[in-house]
Amino acid sequence: MTDECPYAALYDPDFHVDQHAVFERLRERYGPVVPAELEPGVHGWVVIDYATIISWCRDTRTFSRDSHRWRDWREGRISDESSLVGMMMPRPNVLFTDGEEHRRLRRAVTDSLGKLDSARIANHARTASDQLIDAFCERGEAELLGEYARLLPLLVVNQMFGFDEESGRRFFTALREMWDGVEAERANAEIERVLSEVITDKRRNPGPDVTSWLMEHRAGLTDEEVIQQLVMIVGAGTEPSANLIANSMRVLLTDPALGEDVAGSRVSVQDAIEHVLWTAPPVTNYPVMYPTTDVSVGNQTVPEGSPVLLGYAAANRFVAEENAQQMGESANRAHLAWGVGPHRCPAQDLGTIIATTGIQTLIRRLPGLRLAVDPQELQWRVSTFSRSLTSLPVTFTAQPPTEEGKQWEQSPSQPETSTSKQSSSANSVRSSLSSFLAKLMRGR
Secondary structure (H helix, E strand, C coil): CCCCCCCCCCCCCHHHHHHHHHHHHHHHHHHEEEEEEEECCCEEEEECHHHHHHHHHHCCCCCEEEEHCCHHHHHHCCCCCCCCHHHEEECCCCCCCCHHHHHHHHHHHHHHHHHEEEEEEEHHHHHHHHHHHHCCCCCCCCEEEHHCCCCCHHHHHHHHCCCCCCHHHHHHHHHHHHHHHCCHHHHHHHHHHHHHHHHHHHCCCCCCCCCHHHHHHHCCHHHHHCCCCHHHHHHCCHHHHHHHHHHHHHHHHHHHHHHHHHHHCCCCCHHHHHHHHHCCCCCCCCEEEEECCEECCCCEEEEECCCHHHHHHHHHHHHHHCCCHHHCCCCCCCCCCCHHHHHHHHHHHHHHHHHHHHHHHHHHHCCCCCECCHHHHHHCCCCECCEEECEEEEECCCCCCCCCCHHHHHCEEEEEEEHHHHHHHHHHHHHHHHHHHHHHHHCC
């Protein structure tokens, strides 16, 4: 893609070298909404202006989330083999519905997620973080994306949603492929097949997990609706969380001042993550809206039925650069990384807890942590919708594994039990987690 290209080719590796520079150039030419090519021959738009995103997301009459309105889709111009299918095909979930149907589904999702105990999630995340680090801490080096950031959200969500080990491995492998547009149709079919099997099992053996709570909710979700809510919730809570951990660690390891402030507790990990969500969020151009009528913006018209991608990353960065002094004075959570309006991400708390706990544990466990390569050697994956590294190699001062049992402390939110019951429970969790890790590593 040359500098003269009149649109953003979101699938092009050259675009991902410095996508912000591309959007800067296009903003000068077009204004707040720029033309884009989502894959060869499939065109749409990206909103890269903070105020415009907020305004359009709140205008539920002019803009719909229902991709049945996508003109290319409804007129048969999108093939089943398209890399966009997994992320943009119509689904009966909270991300792709409007009005009363959206409100019904969102109630089921928020009520079910609301039953999760934040302390319990953090405890699971610490347990999983410690065991993942134990696998490489004696080496003094690691590839943090593949050995840590990608695995941590999977392990936490696996327990919170009641997946068995094999189902979790299959689901998360397919989910990553869907985000990247790799054999999207096959990946989507595998995701739905796995979740259908999970639902069948939960019907016989319900448990204290999000899947069972969705099935039992008074909204009366069909099996297909349960599947599609899980696709959305787990998708939002895992792959973006993994990339948030990796992107945050990259920033901490390449920004000495911020890294030292976090290491010295002058800046909290939570505030550092907020900084990354402004400057390098894991989700860049997603989700998608569709105008219900032609929309005039600046000196151009966005036609009815065109896909309009929400360019959160570009919008965040532009407004952060334009307000650098104010942004530097205190932590600011007004970014768009979690969305805005009625479709704001319902899994925000889950993703934030996992990322915060994961980064805190890395900093606590691995002294002398630094990049193993020059920052310019880090490579970005090519994805229309997200911003993530291909790897994050690091070195650190080699450390012994965590003392036996230390990371398996009982959550304060759980009822007290006898010492023998605590030991039995810890051994059970350790065995299950170890088994899942081994299978996941072999299947990567």
